[in-house]
Amino acid sequence: MTFQLERIELVIFDWDGTVMDSVGRIVSAMQTAARLTALPVPSAHAVKQIIGLSLDLAFTTLFPKLTAAQHQLLFEHYREQYVERDPTPTPMFEGAEALFGQLRQQQKQLAVATGKARKGLDRIFAETGLAHYFATTRCADDAKSKPDPDMLLQILAETRLQPEQALMIGDTSHDMKMAEQAGIPRIGVTHGVHGAEVLSQYQPVAVVNDLPQLQRLLTQPAMAFPV
Template identity: 50%
Template sequence: MPEYKLIIFDWDGTLMDSIARIVVSMQAAAHHCQLDIPTAIQVKDIIGLSLPKALAILFPLGSQGQLKAMLKQYKYQYVEGDNPPTPLFDNALSLLTALKDNNKLLAVATGKGRQGLQRVLSESDTEHFFHALRCADEMRSKPDPQMILSLLAELNVLPEHAVMIGDTHYDMQMAQAAGVDSIGITLGVHDRATLSRYQPKAIVDSLAELQPLLLPV
């Protein structure tokens, strides 16, 4: 494993156990807006994309007005609805602490909007770990490489010294397009077989497995 200078994390399904909440919130929003309710599998498959792009895929026959209402209602349901909790995954804090203590540059590249990411960073008290953040309402949606490329430029890191860690094929594709390595994690959306199609350097089943890869003794 190369010794990476910059480690870029996806958020939902990678550091935070939020997939169930996303699914329930999307289904509740569709019910409220009187649109066909997507299955859990359908919702999971758009996690990682920007919200407008995700909604266009889930509701291809929806009018612009309906999609605008869905966007507003989904955000409401996610924050205010009676939803599953969203804890950090086991070992998230210990991993981030160890990486920071070893002078690694840490960043987030997420399908969340800025407001949503800032809220969960505040709730989990994790913002201080990260040197830079990239959100889908400020950049082109995954799998476009813009988020990673802008992080490399801001933090002055060469592609070969960076790695993207995520749970979806969108994360793996984004890394490929940006010319950086990737590590897949099976805590969230996509399984080992799906992630392996994009030639990640490794695939892990827990955050605990990441530490010896990123901080070899």
């Protein structure tokens, strides 16, 4: 059995760690927020494992005994740190916009499935001017958190496409598992959170190191991969 790129009509991107190099700021902001909330400061490794989840699920994963009051305070501190105070850069990964443009030239629809809140994605779109590339988006407050396939199923329903007509691009096990459960082919990118060893556990059609390498794969429509 082979996976053929020419059959794909929709390419769905995760955002943090896949399109945007925001992992460092997420880790720093979460650690500072925990400190300000008088909670045990999680390790960088622990924080990286929750990237892609909704904040509610991320908080309960990192801090299982969180009270409602602590949850609210942690949310306020984290948002303030990530949006306003933390100076850690969050550039787009090299080749992101070139990839989007090339796929649109190939008449592919693009979508985003992200653990970001809607306000966060809207803010990034306003800052980067990238919104026009995407036919639709789903955020953490639009659907059940990854790795539940809900946001992908919503995207498929909206675009009226079948799972085999879509392709998910992500950097975490949450992305790969979500796509696997939705029956959508997937490609892992190792420049974010998880490496090839983790991503390969979810039977991706390919694992790449960066977006230029991904573009070379996705702009060869006659190319087929064994699956």
